[in-house]
Amino acid sequence: MRLTALDETAEAIGLKKNQGVAEARAICPKLDVVEEDLVADRHLLDGIADWCDRYTPLVALDGRDGLFLDITGCSHLFGGEKALLKDILSRLFHMGLDARGAISSAPGLSWAISRFGSGGVIMNEEMEHVLAPLPVASLRLEENTVAALQKLGLKQVGDLMLAPRAPLVRRFGAHLVRRLDQALGHDEEPVSPRRPVASLSAERRLMEPVQAEEDILYLTGQIALSLKTSLEERGAGGRVFELMLFRVDGRVFRITAGASQPLRDPKRIAALFSERLQAVHDDLDAGYGFEILRLNVMQHDAFDAVQEDFGGDRQKDVSLASFVDRVSARLGADCLKGFQLRESHVPERAVTAAPAIRMLSSGKKPVASDFSWSRSERPLRLFPRPESVEVSLAEVPEGPPESFRWRRMLHRVLRSQGPERLAMEWWIDGANARARDYFRIEDDTGHRFWIFRKSRPHPGKHGSSLSQAAGRRAQQ
Secondary structure (H helix, E strand, O other): OEOOOOOHHHHHOOOOOOOEHHHHHHHOOOOOOOOOOHHHHHHHHHHHHHHHOOOOOOEEEEOOOEEEEOOOOOHHHHOOHHHHHHHHHHHHHHOOOOOOOEEOOOHHHHHHHHHHOOOEEOOHHHHHHHHOOOEHHHHOOOHHHHHHHHHOOOOEHHHHHHOOHHHHHHHHOHHHHHHHHHHHOOOOOOOOOOOOOOOEEEEEEEEEEEOOHHHHHHHHHHHHHHHHHHHHHHOEEEEEEEEEEEEOOOOEEEEEEEEEEEEOOHHHHHHHHHHHHHHOHHHOOOOOOEEEEEEEEEEEEEOOOOOOOOOOHHHHHHHHHHHHHHHHHHHOOOOOEEEEEOOOOOHHHHEEEEEHHHHHHOOOOOHHHOOOOOOOOOOOOOOOOOEEEEEEEEOOOOOOEEEEEEOOEEEEEEEEEEEEEEOOOHHHHOOOOOOEEEEEEEEOOOOEEEEEEEEEEEOOEEEEOOOEEEEEEOOO
16 A cells, blocks of 8 residues: 555655555655545535535536646736635635645746746746746656656756757657647646536525525526626527526535526516426535525527417417426426438328427427328227237238237228238338338227228239238327
8 A cells, every 4th residue: 555645744744656555654654544425525625616616617627636727817806816816715724725826927837836936926027037947747747757857856846947848858758848838828727627617697685695596596587697698699599408406514505597598587587497406306405504605607509579469369479488498397208209201101200399498499399280191090009019910811812801819809890991002111221121001090989990901912913911911099
């Protein structure tokens, strides 16, 4: 067993990473060793990253023990860069976390100063002066590269600044020079956020934390009202919204709600989260209350403002969309489904079910409004899979059965119509797929069936046998 991480006290007595635990205990018999838990460490880092969203939405993970925060345009909201850094470190300290941080215009320099320096805010004119005395390991290099540089006497970053670059590139590759330029800010290094960045966002910071669901919904409506102007300027409406609730102890809750049509109305947006809060009621622990509420517009589309007619048809569409949105937010996107026609003459492929919220968002209407063959002789429901039917007697080989047995019950045919031959789709079922002959049948008790048989080709002609058939049934 070896040491993987050390606190400042352990470093002060001379312990090092990758040192054996037995050797470390020989140096310090009272050494407190805790077994490493990578999963728990990752959960902790993710929780801290969620908490840091209160400062900026651009939060990125840095390995197993660090975070990058892009605070461009955010620092003035907290009184400047120094005040922001002080607020972060102070809050983390009171949460029981000993953290170090640095602010600069280069992520590489901030990484080096926070891990190998004293931290703080580094101005652009101070970058070279602050970076020069740091060890070469502060450039985020591999261990073998650091060891090779130290053997050559290049122990500090300042030594690399003075050395000619061509020999360094030939000996260690371009990666070394690239890391140096990134730390000096000569080579721009983007920060990739861990979560999608909202296109629009508004928040409310509270003097007193709130716990009641009614207060959360009221504040959500107020925040949505402040977003309405920005959406109108863009000519857009929100499609996917995210409500972030920052609890006073640092935990963050994210609640997402979607809409079938672009929304601007604050009341309808608040209604979406009313259903979502009821759905996640048991999982939402308010604790001592929420101190920050933020509403993000994760996705928006063009908003078509249509004036209502005297018949109120526009209002009917809005009511349907509102109903679908609220039910989908409460019970899930798949709770309401509609049917759409597909380009296929095979009955089980001609219609497909899709979530209603997705159909409304794509502008497609359910087939119930203009279902061309819904009032024909074909049934409205089909079994998931064809069921076997025993045909006991038929008039002619190509004709309908006079009686058949299905699910151990004998049915005598009173009326029949058919056959209607449907060829299978060779690009799906294969070139040897047999066609189907469909019959509409009514038995002597009034039950109606829609059954088919697979044709059996014979040499020189096409024929079929009624000894076996697959059945689908619809009752009146």
